[in-house]
Amino acid sequence: MPKTDYFRDPAAPQANSLTPVVNVAIRDGQRRLLLIRRSDDGYWALPGGFMDPGERIAAAAVREVKEETGLDIQVTGIVGLYTDPEHVTAYDDGEVHQQCTVCFQAEIVGGETGETAEATTVAYIAEGDLAGLRIHPVMRLRIGHALTENQSPFIG
Template structure:
């Protein structure tokens, strides 16, 4: 399903849903960050997705990372919460979702990198190499907050 991000855009459609979600900054022993190139918009992104009934935000983060990258992870901290009501995601099925995401920090504990139906590529990147990658502003904020080491950020 195609997706378009709008942030602080006066032409953005009005939100019609709000879904808790997790994103994950996975960092390996070489201080590299795990990213995936999404099939819905072609941009590089953190693993993550919507929370399901019956799971915690941490369980959501672990599940989504496994589903999208093939890696198992251990949650080690929080990067921040991202709840900008002027940031919406418009899907081709008519859903326009207001941002509500908790970005967690994790380390890999097992598995092997693989793509999924949500990704074209999955790879590790040195933090300095991330700037050259195409990614939506909301994901770049999370990566920049992690790199800045600000501690938990609320946006």
């Protein structure tokens, strides 16, 4: 379903629903961050997506990473909680979501990366290479927090 993301846009529609979402930050032995290039909008992002009814939020993180990357993970911590009402996503069916996102830290326990229906590219990206990538501003915030060592989880 086509969507439009709004961030700090005075012309954005009002949210009419609150949606639980997960993102997952996974770093490799070289401290690079696992990102996907989304197939729906071409943005680079941390793997993640919507939590399903009847699902625990950490289980949603495990499922979404598997669906988007092919990897099996174990959640190890929390990067932050993101609830900015100035970030809404409008869908063509009239739904306008404000996200309540938990961004987790995780480690890989199995699986193999590969292109999926939701990700045209799955790659580990060095911190110095992030500036040149097309990344939504709210995702840049989450990535920045994920790259900061020994920090309490962000609440915002």
